Amino acid sequence: MPRILVVDDEIHIRMLYARELEDEGYDVAVAATPEEALRALRVSRPDLVVLDIELEDSNGLDLLNRIRQEFRDLFVVINSAYSTYKADFQTWLADAYIMKSSDLKPLKEKVRQLLTEGACDRTI
Amino acid sequence: MIAVDYAARTEARREGGFLDYTLSNQVGLFVVDTEGRLRNVNNRAAAIFGFSDSPDADGRPVSQLEFFFSQAVIERLLRLLSDGEPFTVSCFPGTNLAGHFAYYRLSCNRAEENGRAIGVFGVIEDVSEQARQQQELRSRVDELSTLAQISQVVSSALDTEEVLKVILIGVTARQGLGFNRAFLFLLDDDGKILSGRLAIGPTNAEEAGKIWSSLEHDNRSLSEILSLYQEESERSNRNLTDLIRGTRIDISNGSLFAQAMKNQTPIVVEYDTELDYVTDRILHRLGEKRVAMTPLVSRGKPIGLLVVDNAITRKEITDHDRQFLKLIADQTAAAVERSYLYRDLKDRARELEEINRKLAETQNQIIEAEKMSVIGEITSAVAHELRNPLTIIGGFAHLMYKNLEPGSPDGEYLNIIVSETQRAEAVVTDVLDFSRASKTRDRLLDLNSLVRTALEMLKVRLGQGQCQIQLTTEPFELPLWGNPDQLMHALYQVFWSLIQDLPCEVPRINTFAQDGTVRLEVAFARDGGHQDKVDKVLKQYFCGGSSSKRLSLIVAEETLKHHGGSLTVESNHADGPVLLVLLPLYKEKLNAQNSGG
Numbered sequence: 001m002p003r004i005l006v007v008d009d010e011i012h013i014r015m016l017y018a019r020e021l022e023d024e025g026y027d028v029a030v031a032a033t034p035e036e037a038l039r040a041l042r043v044s045r046p047d048l049v050v051l052d053i054e055l056e057d058s059n060g061l062d063l064l065n066r067i068r069q070e071f072r073d074l075f076v077v078i079n080s081a082y083s084t085y086k087a088d089f090q091t092w093l094a095d096a097y098i099m100k101s102s103d104l105k106p107l108k109e110k111v112r113q114l115l116t117e118g119a120c121d122r123t124i
Numbered sequence: 125m126i127a128v129d130y131a132a133r134t135e136a137r138r139e140g141g142f143l144d145y146t147l148s149n150q151v152g153l154f155v156v157d158t159e160g161r162l163r164n165v166n167n168r169a170a171a172i173f174g175f176s177d178s179p180d181a182d183g184r185p186v187s188q189l190e191f192f193f194s195q196a197v198i199e200r201l202l203r204l205l206s207d208g209e210p211f212t213v214s215c216f217p218g219t220n221l222a223g224h225f226a227y228y229r230l231s232c233n234r235a236e237e238n239g240r241a242i243g244v245f246g247v248i249e250d251v252s253e254q255a256r257q258q259q260e261l262r263s264r265v266d267e268l269s270t271l272a273q274i275s276q277v278v279s280s281a282l283d284t285e286e287v288l289k290v291i292l293i294g295v296t297a298r299q300g301l302g303f304n305r306a307f308l309f310l311l312d313d314d315g316k317i318l319s320g321r322l323a324i325g326p327t328n329a330e331e332a333g334k335i336w337s338s339l340e341h342d343n344r345s346l347s348e349i350l351s352l353y354q355e356e357s358e359r360s361n362r363n364l365t366d367l368i369r370g371t372r373i374d375i376s377n378g379s380l381f382a383q384a385m386k387n388q389t390p391i392v393v394e395y396d397t398e399l400d401y402v403t404d405r406i407l408h409r410l411g412e413k414r415v416a417m418t419p420l421v422s423r424g425k426p427i428g429l430l431v432v433d434n435a436i437t438r439k440e441i442t443d444h445d446r447q448f449l450k451l452i453a454d455q456t457a458a459a460v461e462r463s464y465l466y467r468d469l470k471d472r473a474r475e476l477e478e479i480n481r482k483l484a485e486t487q488n489q490i491i492e493a494e495k496m497s498v499i500g501e502i503t504s505a506v507a508h509e510l511r512n513p514l515t516i517i518g519g520f521a522h523l524m525y526k527n528l529e530p531g532s533p534d535g536e537y538l539n540i541i542v543s544e545t546q547r548a549e550a551v552v553t554d555v556l557d558f559s560r561a562s563k564t565r566d567r568l569l570d571l572n573s574l575v576r577t578a579l580e581m582l583k584v585r586l587g588q589g590q591c592q593i594q595l596t597t598e599p600f601e602l603p604l605w606g607n608p609d610q611l612m613h614a615l616y617q618v619f620w621s622l623i624q625d626l627p628c629e630v631p632r633i634n635t636f637a638q639d640g641t642v643r644l645e646v647a648f649a650r651d652g653g654h655q656d657k658v659d660k661v662l663k664q665y666f667c668g669g670s671s672s673k674r675l676s677l678i679v680a681e682e683t684l685k686h687h688g689g690s691l692t693v694e695s696n697h698a699d700g701p702v703l704l705v706l707l708p709l710y711k712e713k714l715n716a717q718n719s720g721g
């Protein structure tokens with residue numbers, strides 16, 4: 001069963017995503033901070049990370065950098081309320097950039113695509 | 125009448141030496157006896173009257189002197205015998221028996237003896253020289269008066285044209301120098317080229333007669349002459365000015381014009397003066413070879429040249445004329461230069477005014493831009509804060525909906541929560557797009573390109589083949605200045621709103637330029653059968669208050685207003701009600717297009 005780590009400082013987002021992704025058949029772990037996320041990455045070695053950028057007191061892009069240094073083959077989907085970060089070249093390190101929405105279909109579709117079809121070109 | 129023995133009296137006085145005196149005096153003396161005959165006419169008086177000598181005049185009746193005295197003077201002289209009132213005629217013209225014309229002075233007193241009139245004693249003098257001197261004096265006074273008036277008028281005149289006109293009229297007015305015509309050439313800013321600027325005077329004798337007779341009046345002030353001149357001689361002045369307008373003389377070419385400027389001295393050109401080619405051509409054009417040229421010199425620098433002639437009367441230009449002309453030129457050159465300074469000052473003031481206006485405009489734009497920026501930042505922050513809760517609410521509602529038992533009554537409510545959340549998310553997306561657009565810099569844009577891009581985006585959102593909008597654009601650019609993202613977003617929202625609210629209609633978009641604006645009209649097919657719906661929707665957009673409008677349309681309207689444009693509905697259009705987008709035409713670009721063919 002593919003493992004997914006959801007990194008978001010909003011507890012209800014974490015709850016929602018965990019539930020939706022579990023319903024899709026994934027093993028889901030959640031983290032509220034970069035530290036928690038790194039710990040989870042080292043322990044549970046997930047296949048994909050859903051990463052928010054605006055984290056409380058920290059920046060998801062810094063975490064993305066760390067992930068790319070330590071876990072090169074890990075898929076990362078940026079999931080942000082801000083479209084402006086699309087222009088930030090740091091986000092190009094991720095495999096996908098999906099805007100936050102109550103309609104989780106695009107996110108789930110991208111996760112499925114990455115995990116089944118492998119790494120593909122980053123889609124904005 | 126009492127008879128007097130004049131022969132006896134003459135004899136008596138001869139002994140006293142009186143006759144010796146009367147005969148030898150340079151003043152003409154005569155006596156008229158009680159019978160009105162000339163007696164004791166001395167040689168000078170005889171010569172004045174034109175008699176060969178004193179005896180020739182003796183005994184002639186005064187009434188026969190009508191060739192010399194007017195009838196009124198003769199009557200007055202004879203009446204003096206009875207009324208005893210002495211009189212003097214200061215200066216009168218007369219022609220004597222010999223045909224000599226001169227001006228004379230006559231004084232008469234009654235001669236009495238023991239209170240009884242014995243005759244009239246008269247003194248006659250040739251005052252031609254004094255009259256000539258008086259005339260000369262009057263001319264000089266007139267000239268000085270003209271000069272004073274010119275100085276007075278030009279000292280208060282600041283407009284260059286007015287100053288120049290005053291100078292030329294002062295030079296040509298009969299009360300002043302009375303030249304027939306005057307031409308003014310002024311040096312350009314580089315001090316190299318003398319250009320024909322203004323001329324005053326009649327173009328022919330007939331015009332001269334008409335103009336001069338209308339101005340003929342001894343006591344007219346220069347101001348009166350100025351206004352009369354403008355009425356009477358505007359056409360001829362214009363014709364004369366046309367003669368020199370366009371004439372450009374290089375003051376380094378050695379012509380007489382150039383010499384007068386270089387040496388700063390007046391030059392009188394006579395008929396027999398040998399002329400250089402340039403001077404010859406210009407004087408030929410003016411139609412008169414005898415002219416006086418006087419440079420206008422201000423603070424040691426020549427600024428122009430005054431050329432005068434007597435082309436109509438052919439009167440000689442005297443040394444005195446030349447000197448007086450120089451006096452006027454010297455007096456007025458400073459005024460001309462002052463008018464230049466005033467003109468420059470006015471231009472500078474106008475430039476400053478324009479700069480201030482642009483500065484105020486720019487300040488307003490900055491304030492507006494800052495306002496927009498602040499609005500953008502606030503809306504962006506609010507929108508981002510809203511996106512997470514909306515994601516959570518909509519997401520959980522969707523989750524609950526999925527897990528509901530089929531047929532559960534809560535399904536409908538959850539569905540409502542999901543769709544309304546998605547609508548709110550769409551608003552948030554619009555607002556975020558707008559706030560992002562506000563960060564882009566303004567630049568030159570083409571309305572046609574903006575419309576095409578907005579429609580392309582619409583096609584992407586609707587799917588190819590779903591976008592039914594018909595577009596007709598001008599074959600050339602419709603330039604405007606603005607924020608490309610904001611304007612494109614505004615147009616996109618207008619189109620999107622129309623498609624959302626009028627899904628059965630096929631909008632026809634037409635772009636064009638008119639009255640300093642670039643325009644976009646959105647009309648609807650008249651045979652669409654939904655005219656009422658179109659009317660209702662458009663009315664709702666603009667008459668229903670902001671609460672009934674889509675938020676995105678409010679933002680679009682504000683964006684257009686921010687760019688100096690508008691979003692309105694024209695209900696009386698030939699094609700039915702049309703939505704009209706107006707934006708200011710960027711003129712510099714249009715001018716460049718036109719000049720480039």
